Amino acid sequence: MSLAHADTSPPAAGAPYEALVEVLENEQxxxxxxxxxxxxxxxxxxxxxxxxxxxxxxxxxxxxxxxKTKQLAATTRLIATDxxxxxxxxANVTQAMFVDDKDALNSDFDSKEFMHASxxxxxxxxATWVLFWLLRRLSMPLFARLSxxxxxxxxKTPVLRLVVGVALAALVDVIAIGxxxxxxxxxxxxxxxxxxxxxxxxxxxxxxxxVIELLKAGLxxxxxxxxxxxxxxxxxxxxxxxxxxxxxxxxxxVGYGVLVVEPLVNINMSATLAQAVNTLVMVVAxxxxxxxxxKNRVRLRRAIRLQAEKSxxxxxxxxxxxxxxxxxxxxxxxFSTVFVLTLLSPELALPFVLIATLKTLGLIxxxxxxxxxxxxxxxxxxxxxxxxxxxxxxLEPRLNSYVPTALRFIRVLIVSMAVLLxxxxxxxxxxxxxxxxxxxxxxxxxxxxxxxxxxxxxMVWVVLASLIEHKLNPETGTGQPSARTQTLxxxxxxxxAITLATMTFMIALSQIGINIGPLIAGAGVLGLAVGFxxxxxxxxxxxxxxxxxxxxxxxxxxxxxxGITGTAERLSIRSVxxxxxxxxxHIIPFSSVDTVSNYMRGFGFHVGEYRVAYRExxxxxxxxLQLAYDELAASEAMKNExxxxxxxxxxxxxxxxxxxxxVRIKSTPGMQWAVGRAYNRLVKxxxxxxxxxxxxxxxxxxxxxxKAGHAPAANLRVIEQSVDSALAxxxxxxxxxxxxxxxxxxxxxxAPNEKDDN
Numbered sequence: 001m002s003l004a005h006a007d008t009s010p011p012a013a014g015a016p017y018e019a020l021v022e023v024l025e026n027e028q029x030x031x032x033x034x035x036x037x038x039x040x041x042x043x044x045x046x047x048x049x050x051x052x053x054x055x056x057x058x059x060x061x062x063x064x065x066x067x068k069t070k071q072l073a074a075t076t077r078l079i080a081t082d083x084x085x086x087x088x089x090x091a092n093v094t095q096a097m098f099v100d101d102k103d104a105l106n107s108d109f110d111s112k113e114f115m116h117a118s119x120x121x122x123x124x125x126x127a128t129w130v131l132f133w134l135l136r137r138l139s140m141p142l143f144a145r146l147s148x149x150x151x152x153x154x155x156k157t158p159v160l161r162l163v164v165g166v167a168l169a170a171l172v173d174v175i176a177i178g179x180x181x182x183x184x185x186x187x188x189x190x191x192x193x194x195x196x197x198x199x200x201x202x203x204x205x206x207x208x209x210x211v212i213e214l215l216k217a218g219l220x221x222x223x224x225x226x227x228x229x230x231x232x233x234x235x236x237x238x239x240x241x242x243x244x245x246x247x248x249x250x251x252x253x254v255g256y257g258v259l260v261v262e263p264l265v266n267i268n269m270s271a272t273l274a275q276a277v278n279t280l281v282m283v284v285a286x287x288x289x290x291x292x293x294x295k296n297r298v299r300l301r302r303a304i305r306l307q308a309e310k311s312x313x314x315x316x317x318x319x320x321x322x323x324x325x326x327x328x329x330x331x332x333x334x335f336s337t338v339f340v341l342t343l344l345s346p347e348l349a350l351p352f353v354l355i356a357t358l359k360t361l362g363l364i365x366x367x368x369x370x371x372x373x374x375x376x377x378x379x380x381x382x383x384x385x386x387x388x389x390x391x392x393x394x395l396e397p398r399l400n401s402y403v404p405t406a407l408r409f410i411r412v413l414i415v416s417m418a419v420l421l422x423x424x425x426x427x428x429x430x431x432x433x434x435x436x437x438x439x440x441x442x443x444x445x446x447x448x449x450x451x452x453x454x455x456x457x458x459m460v461w462v463v464l465a466s467l468i469e470h471k472l473n474p475e476t477g478t479g480q481p482s483a484r485t486q487t488l489x490x491x492x493x494x495x496x497a498i499t500l501a502t503m504t505f506m507i508a509l510s511q512i513g514i515n516i517g518p519l520i521a522g523a524g525v526l527g528l529a530v531g532f533x534x535x536x537x538x539x540x541x542x543x544x545x546x547x548x549x550x551x552x553x554x555x556x557x558x559x560x561x562x563g564i565t566g567t568a569e570r571l572s573i574r575s576v577x578x579x580x581x582x583x584x585x586h587i588i589p590f591s592s593v594d595t596v597s598n599y600m601r602g603f604g605f606h607v608g609e610y611r612v613a614y615r616e617x618x619x620x621x622x623x624x625l626q627l628a629y630d631e632l633a634a635s636e637a638m639k640n641e642x643x644x645x646x647x648x649x650x651x652x653x654x655x656x657x658x659x660x661x662x663v664r665i666k667s668t669p670g671m672q673w674a675v676g677r678a679y680n681r682l683v684k685x686x687x688x689x690x691x692x693x694x695x696x697x698x699x700x701x702x703x704x705x706x707k708a709g710h711a712p713a714a715n716l717r718v719i720e721q722s723v724d725s726a727l728a729x730x731x732x733x734x735x736x737x738x739x740x741x742x743x744x745x746x747x748x749x750x751a752p753n754e755k756d757d758n
Contacts (some may be wrong), residue, residue: 117201120199120201121201123192124184124188124192124201124206125205127192128180128183128184128187128206129180132176132180135176139172139173142169142172143172143230146165146168146169146229146230147165147169147227147230149161149165149229150165150166151228151229157373159372159373162229163369166232169220169221169224170220170221173220177217178210181210181213184202184205200267204260204263204264208255211259212251212259216248216251218358219247219251220244221365222361223240223244224240225240225241225244232368233365233368239303246292249288250285250289253284253285254281257278257281257285258278258282261277262275262277262278282339282342282343283339286335286336289331290335293331293332294328297328300324300328301324301327301328304327305320305321308321316411338353341353355425356427359421359422359425360425360426363421363425364422366418367414367417367418370414371411371414374410374411375407382396382399382403383396384399392466392469393469393473394465394469395469398466399462402458446512450511453504453507454508457504460500461496464493465493468492471485471489472489488548490555491548491571491573506520536591537574540574540589541590543590544571544573544590547593547596548571548573553571553576553596553598554568554571555571556569557598558598558599558600558670559597559600560597560599561576561593561595561596562588562592564580565578565580565581566581566584567579575588576590576593599669599670599672600669601669603666603667603669604667604669604672605664605665605666605667606664606667606672606673606675606676606679607662607664608663608676608679608680608683609652609653609660609661609662610661610662610663610694611658611659611694612658612659612661612687612692612694612695613659613692613695614658614659615693616659616692616693618651618659620690620692621692622648622650624683624687625646626648627686628679628686629645629646629665629679632665632678632679638674640668641674642665642667642675643667644665646663646664646665647666648661648663649662649663650662657695665679
């Protein structure tokens with residue numbers, strides 16, 4: 001409250017002006033006087049308002065209010081008129097000081113006493129600042145050590161080291177400010193001026209020093225220019241130095257001008273001059289702020305866009321790009337609002353703006369620190385122990401796949417809360433009243449309930465999926481699970497995922513307030529309609545269920561389904577995926593499966609039929625087959641795959657050009673083909689060693705006929721060469737040409753025109 005109003009109110013009867021001065025100089029009595037005046041003003045305002053309501057007719061209350069444009073024009077005209085009157089009064093008072101006009105100045109103004117008080121105040125200021133500078137210099141080694149620890153400490157979370165280091169540095173800074181404030185008060189009380197009495201001028205300066213230096217200490221927390229490890233904002237040293245200097249100058253100009261110069265001028269010189277000084281300080285500060293904003297408009301836009309390019313979230317990139325384009329308009333609007341509010345109501349505007357600004361900066365810094373902390377704690381790649389990774393090999397990738405989504409959700413939550421709290425600090429919204437209301441309380445309870453449900457659902461899925469993975473892993477101590485176990489566990493995992501997602505969705509809807517009864521009934525009707533319209537799908541599912549109950553096949557089995565033979569790679573409740581020998585992947589619905597031929601149940605047989613020529617001894621051939629089996633059964637690769645001795649069925653056919661002997665080898669399931677390939681190789685080798693002929697099919701040669709039915713003559717020659725080396729040098733003898741006529745008929749092998757190509 002300005003003291004000019006106190007001058008216009010006469011004191012109590014018989015009280016001299018010296019008594020009023022003593023009341024104003026004493027802090028306790030001055031505060032009591034202010035409280036009494038405020039109470040009287042409030043009572044007078046309430047009475048005036050009540051009288052006005054009784055006097056104004058009802059029709060005037062219902063009259064149309066002025067438009068927003070007219071209100072803005074009136075406010076602007078009022079500010080301009082007030083500024084003109086203040087500067088006109090400032091000129092008059094300044095002129096009166098030089099001509100010694102007592103009417104324009106306070107009647108008790110004494111220039112000599114004013115100069116003496118100014119000198120004493122200057123000494124207090126110098127002593128306080130020198131002490132504060134010395135304390136800061138003594139604290140510099142400690143700041144350097146804290147900065148080095150913050151940047152190069154051994155802790156795994158750098159942001160925690162940064163916060164701890166900044167907090168300790170801020171504590172040291174606040175202690176230095178407190179010591180300088182205390183020492184300045186002692187010097188002003190016992191050394192300078194009247195001993196044992198703290199003057200009003202000294203008290204005003206010390207209070208302003210405490211407030212302003214605490215604000216500057218907060219600036220040093222954000223823009224520490226000398227110590228990189230004690231700077232909360234992620235900017236370089238030159239940028240920090242520039243903005244720290246700019247904000248410190250602005251705070252010092254407004255703070256000392258409003259908290260020291262204006263009250264001193266009001267007390268010692270003139271209330272009109274004090275009000276004019278206050279306005280002049282705010283005008284200079286506003287112009288200075290506007291010039292700095294316009295000067296750094298492009299440079300800061302580029303810096304913000306560079307941060308947007310580094311961001312990995314689309315929402316953050318969009319927000320930063322938008323901020324880079326409009327940041328200067330926001331800053332100009334902020335300083336313009338502060339300037340206008342200060343001119344209209346300085347007693348209420350300055351505290352409100354200061355508190356709201358401090359809250360805004362604190363919330364922004366806290367949001368940045370929380371986001372950085374979350375990124376550094378859970379944003380890193382999660383590493384599990386070797387034992388846990390061995391037992392649950394898919395747990396680590398699954399957890400790491402959830403990290404980006406969790407980071408996005410937490411960052412959005414942090415930003416949303418920061419924005420709401422900033423709006424609440426500026427009284428745009430009232431979060432306390434909204435939360436205490438019925439709608440706000442219900443909404444918050446629903447949001448918390450849905451978040452808890454989603455968290456529990458995610459944890460249940462991770463636990464159950466990890467348990468299934470534990471059962472499927474052969475290195476967990478229970479050994480390799482069976483194919484049926486693998487198939488059933490995989491089907492159970494898929495069914496669990498669908499069931500858990502459906503239940504979570506329905507419970508979340510019920511918590512929000514949506515009645516899920518009609519949804520369940522509609523789902524039943526829809527299921528019935530789908531059942532009638534998609535009978536093939538229902539048949540697939542039912543057949544698949546019975547196939548799994550009967551354990552007809554499992555993943556990895558070699559089966560024949562629908563005329564396709566291959567390995568079953570994937571089984572679902574509706575279909576099976578088969579990879580055939582050529583690598584083609586087939587999806588076969590269970591409704592088209594009539595027969596399942598599984599080659600992987602219990603054991604397998606290699607059934608081989610081996611042909612020998614008619615002139616060979618059958619017993620010798622069987623003996624060679626047995627020898628080949630003995631070598632196969634003794635080999636390292638196959639001895640564990642053969643389950644029984646060789647079964648010789650004997651001669652099963654007297655074919656056209658061969659005698660067929662059948663044998664059978666019992667093997668482990670799935671190895672009958674490998675056993676057969678290895679056994680065929682050995683049979684070929686043993687038959688060659690025993691000179692047992694393996695015949696191959698004979699061919700009938702046909703040379704065709706002409707139109708008259710006569711076949712052309714075939715000129716056949718048989719070249720004989722002696723094995724004797726001497727005769728090998730003689731000219732080759734040939735037989736006479738032999739003419740053979742072949743007719744096109746269906747005679748048997750006794751036909752005379754047939755020629756064996758052997």
